[in-house]
Amino acid sequence: MDVKPALTDVFSGSPLAHIERHAEACLDCVKMLRAYFEATQAGDWDQAEKVQGEIARLESVADDIKMEVRMNLPRGLWMSVSRADLLDLVRVQDTMANETKDIAGLSLGRQLAFPKKLDKSLFKYVDTVMQAAEKAVDVVAATRDLSKSAFGARQVKLIASKCVSVEKTERSSDKLQSKLRAKLRDHEEKISPIDAMFLYQLLSQIGEVADHAEKVSHRAQIIAAS
DSSP: OOOOOOHHHHGGGOHHHHHHHHHHHHHHHHTTHHHHHHHHHTTOHHHHHHHHHHHHHHHHHHHHHHHHHHHHSOOSOOOSSOHHHHHHHHHHHHHHHHHHHHHHHHHHHHTOOOOGGGHHHHHHHHHHHHHHHHHHHHHHHHHHHHHHTTSOHHHHHHHHHHHHHHHHHHHHHHHHHHHHHHHHHTTGGGSOHHHHHHHHHHHHHHHHHHHHHHHHHHHHHHHHHO
């Protein structure tokens, strides 16, 4: 008689561990945002290009891990977590790295820098977005730990509380973006209309990283609640 494996046996190959590794690779990419904008705000475009190159390299590493996960994720296993949910988590994680690469590419391509008086607000905004990504990856790590405890109720509650923290950080990033937009408006007369348009776009794209992080935490929570 065939015996269905326990969840701990199902995860002995630890697909969630590989997914966590992908999440960490995406986070490595996001963490370069601070260094990138420090270079651009200093007008050091040679350094900005180097950082952008490192962002592209890290994004490529994340892509390689993503493909590895997709190719090796178990099929046909009896378990409460669907393969589709796991793949969706990987997809959303990947958007954090992709968005970061797009941000640096847009900025470097036009050598866009924000007015110097916005430096303090800009770096606070970027740091908050990075914190959202870090907290989201922490949720993914907690979900992997959850598989080891056979999806215990206590761990599920812990994950839910971590998700709330991601949501709060994402809302903070939204507020900071709104304040930056208002400050940027005060400097529009000193900026070319085209550059101003792209600077507003950059602010939106930076915020998208936090939005993606929130989605990562929600997808991980769905897996935890399965």
